[in-house]
Every structure is written in C-alpha cells, then in structure tokens.
Amino acid sequence: MKNVKILGSGCKRCMDTAEMARSTAERLGITITLEKVTDYAQIASFGIAATPGVVVDGKVVHAGGLPRVEDMEKWLVDA
C-alpha cells in the first residue's frame, strides 16, 4: 500500500492536490494512505521550496503548483 503525503499549509491548491490524489487512486483502483502535512517545520524538512508538495513512499515527486493528472497517475502506479 502506497503512502501519499500532501505537503501544504491548507491553501486551496493543496486541498485540490489532496483531492486529486484521492480520486485518482480510487479511479485506478489503488489503495493508498493519504496524509496531509500542514506543519511548516515538517514541510520544510522535506527540502521543498514551494507548496503543494507530493511525497510518495517517502520520496518527493512534486513541489509547487497543482500537479497534472497524468503525473499523479504515474506516481501512484509506478513510483
């Protein structure tokens, strides 16, 4: 089971990203655990400089801006 973390302080785009991860996983029939990281110190510890960030199984795959759906699919399938 994949662990997906969405890094972001709760801005609109961060919530959209979390929602995208959830709906994409559901559509592809993949079970994931979705975690929202909103604490600034924790977000910073991933070494990103822009939010929302996406972390799949401990690896940062995206930082800054709403990701593309195709990319989200790719991360969930083979990351």
Added chain:
Amino acid sequence: MSLSAPAPRRDLPSVLLLAGLVVALVLWWLVYGQLQGAARWLVAVLPVANGSHMQEALQFFFYDVPKVLMLLVLVVFAMGVVRSFFSPVKTRSLLSGRREGLGNILAAGLGVFTPFCSCSAVPLFVGFVSAGVPLGVTFSFLIAAPMVNEVALGLLLVLVGWRVALTYLAFGLALAIVAGWIIGRLHLEHWLEDWVRQVRAAPADLAPEEMTLHQRLQAGATAVKDIVGRVWLWIILGIAVGALIHGFVPADLLAAILGRGAWWSVPVAVSLGVPMYSNAAGIIPVVEALLGKGAALGTVLAFMMSVIALSLPELIILRKVLSLRLIAVFVGVVASGIIAVGFLFNALFT
C-alpha cells in the same frame, strides 16, 4: 481489480500549435480594436444624459473592463509560458551560497520570473534559508516577487504608458535589492523564529522536467485560468472605483490632495496603502483614473507599491517564521524605500 495504465501524452505538432497561436493573436487584436467603439455605442444606447458625470463614468467602466481583462489574458498567458522555464527549486539552487550584493540583484531579478503565490511564502522562505540562501538575499526575492510582476507591468504599460512601466520596473527592482541588502547587513538571523534556524534539510531531489512546447502553452493556459479566475472580481471593483473617480471627483480637489504641491501626500499615501490589500490588477485602474485627474505620479505609484508589496495578510503569514521585531524592520525598510521612490518620481517627472 483493474489497473488501467495512464493515458499516453498526446502532443500536437509544434507547427500546428504555432499556427493556432497566430490565429488566436490576430482574433484578439481584431476584437481589441473594436472595444472603444462598442463602449461608446453601449453608453449611447443607455438612458443617461449626454455629457453627464454618469455618462463619463459608464464610458470609462464599459471600455476598461473588457480592455483590462483582454490584456490580462494576453500578458498572463505569455508570462505563464515564460515561467514554465523557471521554478522555485531552480531559483533556490541559483541563489544558495551567494554573497550579498550580487545575490540581492540576482534574487530581485529572479523574483520577477519565478512562479510565486503568497500562500507559498512560508515554505519558500524556510526552503531558501535552510538551503543556505542568505537572509537578505531571501528578502530581496520576497519583496520583488509580488511587487514587480507581469500583471502590474503589463497593465501599467498599456493603461499608463511605457515610460511609467519601465520606471516602475527599475525602481521596484532597486527597492528590492537595496532593502534586502540593508536587512542582510543588519545580521538579524537570530530574529528568526527558533524552529526556522533548526531546519536543515537537504534540498529535495526532483528530476528536472523537460517540457514540450505543447506543455509550455498548456502552462500558459493554466496560468490564465488560475490568475484571471482569481483576480477578475478585483479588476471589476478597481475599475468601478476608477470610473467613479473619473466621472465624479473634481480634478482640482484631487490635485490639491494628491498633487505635487502637497509633499506630505507621499507618506500619507504609503501609510494608507500598507494595511490595504489588493491585487495589482485591481489597483491599476484606480491609478489610471487618479493620474487622469492630475494626481502626482510619485504619490500614486508609492500608494500602489505599498498596497501590493506590503499587506496585512502576508505579514500575518510571515509572522510564523519571523519575530515581530524582524517584521517591523522589514516593513520599516520597505516602507521607507517606497516613500523615497515616491519623492524621487515626483521630482523626476514634472
């Protein structure tokens, strides 16, 4: 459980994309040319007295709303494409370990092009500082990014003129460079919140994205949807205020308050502008109307800069990483800089 593979990306050939872009630009130009006539026609049809204040206000409103929106779409699209070549991560690696001086100049310049949203200000700030970007250099970036942006410059260029737009660009950058440099010289690192100084993260290792032309144009379209979707209401509000000023505020009253004769108007405009928050897109129609009524350029631009560069919501967000004292220094340095720019403008443009 079925697992459908991700759809392969279909990119249109570049030739087709460029042709489409040219067609769209020509259409844009044709429509844009008709706006003034259309506004005049619309106002003539409406039941308002010829030559009345109301008519002038409506004329301003109906001409400016579509004009500003169309310009905004064009500018934001172009800038969205340009910005797809930049990212905060790239900017950070360009800035980390830079010495002050050159670092401040680079940071202010990159601030214009790096995608930035104020909700991202804290992660960006911490991300920069923890990766070894000097504090003053980080501030140069943080000052330039919201203030000198494509929306402000594009609208100034078309609504007010290229000389003013260019001067705004030059003084905006100079302000970001000098203010950041001063903050750096003061060595205030110990005024950061404790947790910020403890974060020492290795920069995330993200594969650099190679984008096709198709994807870059898509980035432009996304920027339009995102930014225009967010600011259109501000623009209409700003134009409505501008229209009221244009139609109803007597020129001699405004000139007395905001004119070049009143030296105190610059600091007053700045202290009014700091707590206010508006998007650049909302404030420029007001700027246009004020200038048309004889307000002094320096005073109006100082007001505009203080509204855009310093805002209460942003300061509240930054409070999470900066101590109150550091915020006070930040506001003090930037506000003084804006006041200086205002006086300088008033002296230069007579």
